Amino acid sequence: MEHLIAPSILSANFGNLQQDIEMLNRSEADWIHFDVMDGVFVPNISFGFPILKAVKPLTTKPIDVHLMIINPDSYIEEFAKAGASNITVHYEACTHLNRTIQAIKSAGCTAGVALNPHTPVNFLEDIITDLDLVLIMSVNPGFGGQKFIQNTYKKLYDLKELSRNRNPKLKIEVDGGISNENCKDLLQAGANVLVAGSSVFAAADPAQAIFQLKHP
Numbered sequence: 001m002e003h004l005i006a007p008s009i010l011s012a013n014f015g016n017l018q019q020d021i022e023m024l025n026r027s028e029a030d031w032i033h034f035d036v037m038d039g040v041f042v043p044n045i046s047f048g049f050p051i052l053k054a055v056k057p058l059t060t061k062p063i064d065v066h067l068m069i070i071n072p073d074s075y076i077e078e079f080a081k082a083g084a085s086n087i088t089v090h091y092e093a094c095t096h097l098n099r100t101i102q103a104i105k106s107a108g109c110t111a112g113v114a115l116n117p118h119t120p121v122n123f124l125e126d127i128i129t130d131l132d133l134v135l136i137m138s139v140n141p142g143f144g145g146q147k148f149i150q151n152t153y154k155k156l157y158d159l160k161e162l163s164r165n166r167n168p169k170l171k172i173e174v175d176g177g178i179s180n181e182n183c184k185d186l187l188q189a190g191a192n193v194l195v196a197g198s199s200v201f202a203a204a205d206p207a208q209a210i211f212q213l214k215h216p
């Protein structure tokens with residue numbers, strides 16, 4: 001499976017977001033990664049529906065929404081209507097994960113589950129066949145620009161093994177501290193979707209940084 005690049009606009013220039021979205025349209029980015037934070041599940045607040053609705057008509061790329069929020073079920077339909085292609089919820093935020101995944105699919109989106117760095121991959125054993133994507137957090141969620149957690153490699157191997165047997169088409173996404181220095185190793189460990197925020201948007205040439213992640 002060819003790997004995908006999903007730049008996180010958490011690190012974009014909000015004073016001129018349209019310019020950054022147009023750069024992504026011209027680049028080799030496959031998706032736009034859209035990080036929603038509620039200040040409760042994570043210690044930061046980012047953006048929500050109005051920004052998603054503004055971004056949607058500007059982009060030619062699917063929007064990959066990562067909900068770092070409690071009670072995601074209350075907002076799934078609205079994120080789908082606002083333009084999400086994929087919606088990922090956190091394992092740690094869902095009491096009835098199976099119901100939440102069905103709700104995402106009923107809203108017309110593909111469905112993902114994110115795992116915090118401390119949550120083992122085998123907690124997904126009984127839902128893996130229902131998922132389109134698993135997002136392995138390689139930093140503690142809440143902020144861009146953090147240091148990559150090395151134990152992520154073990155989790156990618158574990159997830160690759162689980163998906164090989166139970167869901168070979170699963171997208172294995174990794175998010176946090178990714179740059180052209182570790183992207184090759186992450187792909188070898190089993191990732192097939194790379195999320196990158198600061199390494200893209202802080203680069204002198206962001207489109208070139210995306211190109212390097214796409215062709216490591």
Ligand SMILES: O=C(CO)[C@H](O)[C@H](O)COP(=O)(O)O
Pocket residue numbers: 008010011033035066139140141142143144145146175176177178195196197198199
């Ligand atoms: O989900 C996130 C933070 O919770 C971000 O997507 C992630 O941290 C990417 O940022 P960077 O590439 O700067 O680490």
